[in-house]
Amino acid sequence: MRSSRSLFHTVAFSALLAAASFATSAAHAADKITIMVGGYEKQIYLPAKLAESLGYFKDEGLDVELLNEAAGVDAENQLLAGAVQGVVGFYDHCVDLQAKGKFVESIVQFSQAPGEVEMVSSKYPDIKSPADFKGKTLGVTGLGSSTNFLTLFMASKAGLKPGDVVTVPVGAGGTFIAAMQQDQIQAGMTTEPTISRMIKTGEASVLVDMRTVESTRQALGGTYPAASLYMEASWVDAHKEEAQKLANAFVKTLRYINTHSAAEIADKMPKDFYVGDKDGYIKALDDGKGMFTPDGVMPEDGPKTVLAVLSEFSKNVKGKQIDLSKTYTTEFVKNVK
Structure with a gap:
């Protein structure tokens, strides 16, 4: 009888241990936050990998997993x-x-300029401005992507009509370069380090530069807030503590970018991001560091510029009433100590 009771207690205790272990594992899984990055090797999205490298997520007690997705529109779908x-x-x-x-709302605004450049193939020296895009095929990361809207906006601003240009999705990095080499596109919009790679080989040149606030205002008519951490508003409302910790980590990262040299920042990045040219990577970062906000706060005039661009070319936005105050929040970045 004692043996039966002892066996019962042993089994019961084991079951309790298993249940406790399962509960701990479930809680740990629930605490994990997965963030999709629209190409984390792109310098415009550098704060994501840099925050991970600096250990800022762990400092906040967060378990963050970064996933890579070449096109922002696909990341949105995820x-x-x-x-x-x-x-x-x-x-x-x-x-x-x-x-x-x-x-969906931006809870940390990484940049105040797109960090994008419209590049022209060296085979087409006749393309001297967006007005010369007529009849040309232009590369974008994806259809419905930010690069697509910006490309169409520049063409329209130059007096071209819908149908005067064709945009095709070619991604970034190696796929973008291959598309231009094979004459699938005559011009296209891309970011660093792809820009520097193509300039170095002489295969393309910069036509429109949107890597600084000043040049972006010239190209688009205003500040264009671009790279950000955005999340569904319902998730943010239900997870304010986690949202604040994410904001803490990313604002610290932006401060690090603002107070350290391009060479120091590059040393914290994965070596394969250099694509075999660390000096070129550092120079590109040094030239483009000004795109990043120092504090994660949305530029006051930025959302209106974005709405103006989308209202012209997004079939979803055209003619719709948009409440811009619900597209971003400064609640968390302003609480960072």
């Missing part, structure tokens, strides 16, 4: 499907999605 909790991508997705009835 968020809406519930596969990830956040996206490091362009703020304009927050505006575009509201028009579809989806409330």
